[in-house]
């Protein structure tokens with residue numbers, strides 16, 4: 001995972017950066033001039049949409065390259081960097097234009113910056129060497145950095161005052177003793193409930209996430225009332241607070257996923273894309289918002305290893321015998337199969353089902369009794385006989401709680 005850090009520098013690079021954005025802007029204009037506008041009819045309307053197509057083939061690129069290399073006093077690589085940047089700026093302009101967010105004017109870069117390609121830099125101890133002209137280098141002192149230099153550095157951005165350095169962050173949140181633990185996770189509004197045979201039922205408290213969402217909703221409502229009266233001030237407030245909200249929630253989600261990643265090396269979650277069907281069900285009301293869920297899975301993918309499992313019946317299956325109970329009510333799952341008769345808190349029931357799916361195991365009474373029940377004597381309660389399953393299971397699976405905050 002690359003993370004970008006910014007460091008101040010005191011180098012005199014203004015002149016060079018202005019030269020760089022001058023050719024960059026000029027390249028953008030050159031590419032712009034090759035645009036052919038395709039007319040696309042809009043359904044039910046007389047007007048047509050204009051979709052831009054510009055030249056981006058090898059020939060075009062080499063023509064531009066040669067054109068800008070003439071009279072270019074800095075290293076040739078900067079022309080390549082500018083060319084790449086020009087195309088990426090036009091690419092994002094096009095994307096936004098199609099979404100209706102940009103007008104039909106070519107984008108202009110105003111603030112000086114340059115993208116430093118790998119070929120133009122070299123790390124020499126604590127110094128980053130940048131080639132400005134052939135055999136003429138700039139050195140950026142990284143000794144006062146507050147971050148570790150990982151195994152890989154991405155393409156930094158140089159501005160007149162700063163260097164923005166994308167650094168590979170070596171994430172190793174799972175301690176050695178938990179490396180062989182694999183957990184299945186059920187998501188609920190107030191908690192994430194995990195299960196693995198090695199740890200039993202684990203509960204991560206996520207109430208603060210819920211509280212933060214409520215606080216944000218209240219704030220948003222207040223701001224919307226202001227916006228209804230004072231349009232401009234309201235807009236400003238909205239932008240300011242929505243960013244703050246996002247940051248706060250993002251922070252909480254980072255803490256949650258740091259905790260999750262430290263508990264095991266592999267994590268099973270339900271596949272969100274296949275989950276739309278649950279949206280209107282009771283189950284969904286007890287769950288995390290889908291945005292938070294997406295973020296958690298995304299973070300976990302960076303920080304650990306994730307397996308997505310199909311969500312069908314993860315709450316309805318009996319985690320012991322596999323019988324489906326369609327009639328879910330309350331916090332206790334009751335198995336409808338009289339021979340099994342499992343009674344278990346619905347959260348670990350779902351977590352066990354997710355765990356089984358992650359491991360590719362099918363429901364098996366023997367497996368359950370051996371792995372789910374007998375493994376939990378650490379809480380003090382002993383597993384005795386089958387008919388005691390009902391009474392003792394909750395005790396034997398007494399969850400271990402983890403606050404993350």
Ligand SMILES: [Zn+2]
Pocket residue numbers: 318319320321322323335336337340341342
């Ligand atoms: Zn059962």
